[in-house]
Amino acid sequence: MNFDRLKEKLEILADAAKYDVSCSSSGGSRKNKKGALGDSSASGICHTYTEDGRCVSLLKVLLTNHCIYDCAYCVSRSSNDIKRAAFTVEEVVDLTINFYRRNYIEGLFLSSGIFKNADTTMERLVRVAKKLRLEENFNGYIHLKSIPGASDLLMQEAALYADRLSINIEIPTESGLKLLAPEKNREDMLNPMKYIQSGITQYKEEKKIFRKVPKFAPAGQSTQM
Template identity: 60%
Template sequence: MKDSTMNKLEILAESAKYDVSCASSGTTRKNAHGGIGSANGWGICHSYTADGRCVSLLKIMLTNFCLYDCAYCINRRSNDIRRAAFSPKELTELTIEFYRRNYIEGLFLSSGIIKNADHTMERMLRVVKDLRTVHQFNGYIHMKAIPGASSELIYQAGLYADRLSVNLEIATESNLQRLAPEKDHQSIYLPMRHIQQHLMENKDARKKYRHAPQFASAGQSTQIIVGATDETDHQILALSAKLYKRPSMKRVYYSGFIPVNGYDKRLPVVKDVPRMRENRLYQADWLLRFYHFDVNEIVNDQHQDLDLDMDPKLSWAIRNPQFFPVDINRASYEQILRVPGIGIKSAKLIVSARKHSKLNLDVLKRIGVVLKRARFFIVCSEMRSFKFVQSSEAFIRLSLQEAPALGAIPQQQLSMSLE
């Protein structure tokens, strides 16, 4: 590999590392005869497929030159950093060389904006098109769609990339305007709508025509920066819930604010990335997508932010004692799914297993239920029914946080009593 290519790789991989929206789940692109790579399943990051398999991606920018001067971005126009740019041919060959050496299984491609949106998008499109058509590369490709790019270019990109994404960055329009005056939500939502429209049209076309090309089989995703502005978790999750109502939106990623431009007075002074808040938002996001929770059950006007000391499902359960206890042998799947310590797989196994016999604590443990949490909110064949007699949230929290090992808790110490 040439020294010039290595230098560019070092610079542009470093510039790309702050974009977290690069999961490779949801695609089924298979290897074709005579092709290389398969998506079943310096700049190298790890991501996961829908079945949980870890894959390696070359996470790179086409260039870190940019017309914009966003306060939160390391690649902002006014920053005095090393700049570089790959030609489409260079980046295509680099990707193939990394694949042949077994370094990667796919590509995550983004770019700064040069000249204009269409010019940047055209150069990125040349990379993914050559990978597919010239080199017959069938690995996973995630490509950023540039706000302001034409609908036709976005359509062409979706024919070669498995996933497209457009980052919202800041959850509210006012704060986006304050930190990135050259951007607005309208210009970001427009390519999102283009992607959704093309996906729906492609779905109809594939029903009519067997060999119709597939468009962005893994849908689209976006990223929201957390902690750079004053949005509450309620505002962020309410926005995520609206985005998930769009059939094309697969993932919203939450990126804890990293103070790369400490000199900008518009940004908050932070010492550490808010990792715990980021983690809680992902947990709440999971409840929205898979546990049938409404956003106002997780956060609302009374509870604007997620509890950093407790996961959102447990926090909801403590605030809503009227829903408990849940009878494991009689309750519906939806009710069981809301019990802390019981996940989707465990809930399904419970519903299936209780058809054959009544379930007790030992069976629940073998199924995979986290009894340290769940036992406060359930009854089963060897436990008599409990009811909450003390609604003090602090008392319940203390009982849960200081709970000793299973079987060692005297009943009079619990925040529940026998009926």
């Protein structure tokens, strides 16, 4: 593993993730000094609240800041001349586990630019969560971003492995979306939200009847503009 390149990816993709306000990035960097206790890094540590009200620290990164869209308001838009990077699924999993073991974090917040198409991107996010849960036996908090236009099947799988899902509405009006992000469809943003909400409602009803029901986005879903 090229640790210098991995560190560079982390710096790029943690910085790009700070614009997502579903969590607040720490933004601070302090080096350990003789006689002092601890240190902190600005790269990717943020805080959020779990379903039971606890405040937890998360590794907050994008899977990639490559994006096929050219939204005027987004720093990762395709026409913007910025450094680009992409994690592999294994790199995100390894970072999460290693940060967790060092007690830097208690979970993962993972979003992404949209590369190739919505389903390809969402499938990659789901693979990270699935690998953490099933192969690493990770029981920490996982927050995944829903990708607009992703299939119901992928949203279903995401909700089985993530604690919380969220989606960016981005612009409050359809006319504004057409002006600033003409390649995007508002229904693609709303449909995943509707599907997850329906699934959460069904999960709550089934819990009343059956003793064991697979968890479905137990911390709920949120949105932002």
